[in-house]
Amino acid sequence: MKRMLFVLVASLMVMSGMNAASADDGSVHKGSAKAFYCTGCHGYNGMGSNSVTGLAGRDAAELLAKLETFKKKKSSIMGLQLAKFSNNDLKDLAAYFASLKKSARGEASYARDIEPVIQWRCVSCHTSGGEGTQKSGLNLTSYDALMAGTSQGGNLIVPGSPTTSSFMIMVTRKDHLRMPFGAAPLSDDEIRVIKVWIEQGAKNN
Ligand code: HEC
Numbered sequence: 001m002k003r004m005l006f007v008l009v010a011s012l013m014v015m016s017g018m019n020a021a022s023a024d025d026g027s028v029h030k031g032s033a034k035a036f037y038c039t040g041c042h043g044y045n046g047m048g049s050n051s052v053t054g055l056a057g058r059d060a061a062e063l064l065a066k067l068e069t070f071k072k073k074k075s076s077i078m079g080l081q082l083a084k085f086s087n088n089d090l091k092d093l094a095a096y097f098a099s100l101k102k103s104a105r106g107e108a109s110y111a112r113d114i115e116p117v118i119q120w121r122c123v124s125c126h127t128s129g130g131e132g133t134q135k136s137g138l139n140l141t142s143y144d145a146l147m148a149g150t151s152q153g154g155n156l157i158v159p160g161s162p163t164t165s166s167f168m169i170m171v172t173r174k175d176h177l178r179m180p181f182g183a184a185p186l187s188d189d190e191i192r193v194i195k196v197w198i199e200q201g202a203k204n205n
């Protein structure tokens, strides 16, 4: 009898251990590729939009439980979104969104939201020796360099004022000088988050 009790307790402990591990099983890296499908509604980097809740920085187990419930309700908005995702995909997505830095709803972060866009879309030209830095003097490889601006153009970012920040003007203008130079424009989500970040003071956060 004692032995059976021991086996029962031991197996319960193993099972609860497995439960605790299951939400952490997901791969943040794989999740980041799949999260593309979610950010259209849940905002850039899962920050949330005016009408849909944010996912960034939330508890992985809670997110996973919600996703699993949605997946079973095939007729709901989320159920339709999740139809093409496997159970492992859901774990990856939960792990990815949980890994994003938690911030107040709607608060933009330089490290999380702005730097990756600049690294990916601007730095190939705006680094020492790059075409953009050679022509304009603008180096975008760090927060300090971005805030320093250029000797001809002056400050690119006016904290609190996106409309007068030439950075915003350069990424939204309609002529051939629109940045990234000669490439596809930034997405609406990326432009929105840059605008919010400048409005909130363009902090090195
Ligand atoms: C077409 C827009 C749309 C897309 C795309 C979308 N969602 Fe949602 N999501 C919603 C809406 C709307 C809600 C809230 C409505 C509801 O609870 O049914 C929601 C709710 C959620 C919730 C519950 C939030 C809470 O606080 O209860 C989670 C978690 C979630 N979505 C994750 C995701 C993930 C992960 C993806 C990508 C695979 C995704 N969503 C794609 C629209 C969308």
Ligand code: HEC
Binding pocket: 118, 121, 122, 123, 124, 125, 126, 131, 132, 133, 135, 136, 137, 138, 150, 152, 153, 154, 156, 166, 167, 170, 171, 177, 179, 180, 181, 182, 183, 186
């Ligand atoms: C393919 C190369 C390339 C990419 C990518 C690129 N730029 Fe440029 N950028 C240039 C060139 C070339 C110039 C100089 C244009 C001119 O005046 O003829 C320039 C000039 C600028 C200027 C004007 C600087 C000044 O005040 O004199 C800003 C601001 C700028 N870029 C921002 C950006 C931003 C932000 C991104 C990413 C979203 C970006 N650029 C991506 C090539 C690039």
